[in-house]
Amino acid sequence: MNFIKKLRSFSIFLLLLVSLILLAACQNSADNKLSMPARYGNGGRALAVNFAQTFPERYAGSEQENSAGDWLIKRLENLGYNPQVDDFTFTDNSGKQLASRNISVKIKGTGFEYTGSNFAVKTTLNSVNERFILIGTHYDTPIKDKQAVDTVSATGDGIHNNAAGVASLLTIAKEMQRDRPAYNVQLVFFGAGTQHFAGAEAFLEQMSVSDLEQFEAMYNIDKIYAGDKVYAHAGQNSVIEGLKKSYEKRKKLYEMTDVYYNYMLLTNNDFSLYTNQNIFTVEATDFTEPILFREWTTHLGDHTPFDQVGIPIVFLESFEYDVESYDELGQESTDPTFNVVGGIIDCSNLDSSAFLNDYYQIAEEEKQENVFGDTKTTETEQEDNDSDDPDKMDVQSLEELRNNRQIDRLERRINNVAFLIIKSAQRGDNDFVPKK
Template sequence: MKRKLSFSLIAMLFGLLSVLGGVSAQTTTYDPSLVHKNGAMAYEHMNYLAYEIGKRVAGSENERKAETYIKSQFERMGFKTEVQEFSYTRRGTAYNSSNIVAYKPGKSTKQIIVGAHYDSVDKGLGVDDNASGVGVMLEVAEVLKNVKTPYSIVFIAFGAEEVGLQGSNFYANQMSKTEIDNTVGMINLDSLAVGDNMYVYGSEGEDGFIRDQALEIAKKKKLNVGTNPGLNPHYPVGTTGDWSDHAPFKDKGIPIGYFEATNWEIGDKDGYTQTEKHGSIWHTSNDTIDFIEEKFPGRIEEHLSTFSILLTDLLKFMNKTSTAK
């Protein structure tokens, strides 16, 4: 398969990190130069999850393989990392899943949560939904690992999103009042690769500062990122629905930001129809790199690069003076 061949040309330097940093010899490593090209490292992570692991259905062996991969990547970067196990019941059957949590200290003890789910449905390979979000999160984590950010950052790969936001609900419900009060905001990354337009959403009112600052950065850097235009009265300008991992944090009163690629101007104008040419790609057999690159040449690279630049700068410069220490 061509994807596995291209991947092998870049990665798989076994044993190096066990000598240099004590990380497992089985950790997949990458050419460090990828970090200096926006979106390139995100692409490799996305490719690995989709083509080396495959479908990552919640509660499956492949979801566990993805957990191991993501944990090893955070550890390779030098982050304090833990796996948060949880179980859930669906249609009378019990399942196990997990969240992978990596902590990056910042200038302030206040924290920002950045999350992306790593499970997928049993159609396609989960490239857009949501290996793309995990890829961007891992790339940005690596870019920022030695950068003093205004706030501490908690990077979380959520399990079992596709079966009721199980991972994000579990994490949010474990948070103490002190931790909730200490959290400046939560930024969710979901389905970034294929939609016609790139968006950032946020909370309503003053709590929409994450979205607003992201839009300012996008304007300054001439990034092609906008927000929900509010054509559907059920979803006011700049907001979105409660269908992804931001929702449990929003319910706790934590301001949210949400990066996504879709098209709010077509279909029912609810953000579910991603493209004019081929409708929705997520949750279909078309959610593969091969299909997306054939039908939308260059789109994956453009989107991963854009979202990586935007998230990196947002985390480097985001401020909320009323909560900063």
């Protein structure tokens, strides 16, 4: 009888032990998923589609642009913010005067701590903690003056320009409440961005001298969905002459690429961030000799007014810069599907949430089938993943890598662009670390 009792007790103990092991394994799996970078879910994607389809004709100064602004204000209020709304007027391309609005919120940063031993540098800490970054995107969309008549019917609602950018900035607004910036941050949704960046011009004009003195950098998110690759650029103000560049003006770009590599976004998320790495020169009116066309772009946007007054900028867009000469530059996408609009989806009826979402879903499924075969995890792979070696980097199984690819293009780009900026807002100079 005692033997049976002992056996029963041992069985219960063994069952509890196995249950605890399984529970711990499940918890570790859940923790790993939560700790993966840029795993913000499909909320940003849903916002982009909803915004584009609800306000497809949100042209600068239009009633729909005004309604889109009301929608943004409500979303920001739902996140707990108190948005500031600044009205401005602008003259459109036809000479007509119209009205629009900039919508912004401020986020207090944690500040930095100085961990170095240079007393002179330490005395600058207070001034560093007063500095702020501006993150912006425009919420209007251009008139679709190109119609791809040879393609399936598509109604351009501006998912590419610039509902995806709006959704990425809203994602930043949400996630910065949890993953706080070190710098003070101002998020701005610019109105009338397609009219010579009128909203950005108006915003800059109302800034005080002290604001400009504390201005660390400006990040601009624009047209990140349909182009072949996502690029980050420094400003034109980072070019000195010939092959020379200003490190101080490009430092924020380099910090962002550090974030990209440190968090292994290609491996973890199947997301690639590019910089323009061309090795040819271009003529420029402000320079006496040709300048190297590398790590910056001639594309204008909401970053341009800030670039022109010497503020360091990082401009994010999707395009194709893999060309042999400047004359070859011009296509957002080299995909033959978009030949009917010259490779430029922007300003065409193919800038359509219905068309692009369906097209990229099919295209990425076909690409995935070509890349992956049998996704069964081998015993060797499982042993590698279960290793307790603290110096060994986690290795994802083939199945996990395939799951990463099942995150669709729009969600992937919205979330990873947001993540890059969130983490960049936590990076200071050497020996300056965010306060806990």
